[in-house]
Amino acid sequence: MQNIVLVGPMGAGKSTIGRGLAGLLRRPFFDTDQEIQRRTGVDIPTIFEFEGEGGFRKRETAMLESLLEQEGAVIATGGGIVERPENRELLRNQFVIYLRVPVEEQFRRTRRNRKRPLIAEAADPKARLQELFAVRDPLYQEVADLTLEGKGRRVRDAVKGVCAALQVQRPDLCQPRSEG
Template sequence: MNNQNKNIYLVGLMGSGKTTVGKLLSKHLRRPFYDTDHEIVRRTGVTIPMIFEVEGEAGFRKREEQIIAELTQLEGVVLATGGGAILSAVNRELLKQHGTVVYLRGTVDELWQRTRHDRNRPLLQTQDPKARLRELYAQRDPLYREVADVIIDTGRQNVNVLVHHLVQYLNAKTVSAPIE
């Protein structure tokens, strides 16, 4: 598979910028963009919080796994995954096998600043959402690292600069281990 056909998968916690970076990256590379959360909403016709309420997190994760199995069969796409997609060993394997995995990493404080007013995040609807975000980070960071071909700290850098660096990396693709 040549680089033009190779998929690019964005992983990271909620608020890391997967959708924003994915849309800009797909536009820059002239590739189709997909977002697993948006696909689930589009296909079910209901919000993610509603799916969590009716089917629980397990029901949502099953739907997410089906979408990822389908979208990883496409070629030449940019895909933003849901923050918890990497909890599934099946998803991790599919992502690793079918494309370049980019881990967009932010600190808990940065992610909290970006998500604190968003009511569309069922996992943060708790008494202490920042503590919950800290728990999710501790649980998921090792899994993101496991699948990542490249790790990019989102920090406070401009999204255009971030995408420019990512495109440079993808074009060079000479690094065989994750870079930080």
């Protein structure tokens, strides 16, 4: 069974929606950032501090490769996963859902979170989000099998919306996994 991989900018709801979708479909759920933290024993800002963004991105690629060995999982990725060509190649054999969220909404959702290294130190976090969106939006679209607008929905409604869209495009992926 194919994996369902969620991509999109920080604050799009990938982890929250992914966890809800995995529960609904009775599939295992993984979050690349959380798995990196779990396996290294340190948080993402610490990795950025000691290894820089390049070091973090290498870890992210290795984690993506590892998680894609799962079958039938729901995987939430970090916002920058699409920047490396090797990651985009890895995503080609998965069912990728792009949760597209306007920069205004991203800013509203992330402005108080100091654990996001790419915006925590920015002089103008909103402008930084806009820059990231300009670079990454075309890359998200390149890898996406399905794009869903993620503005202003409650989690339960967003999860149902993802499942409804899957039901139309790939009904085989929206069937709950059998127990056992």
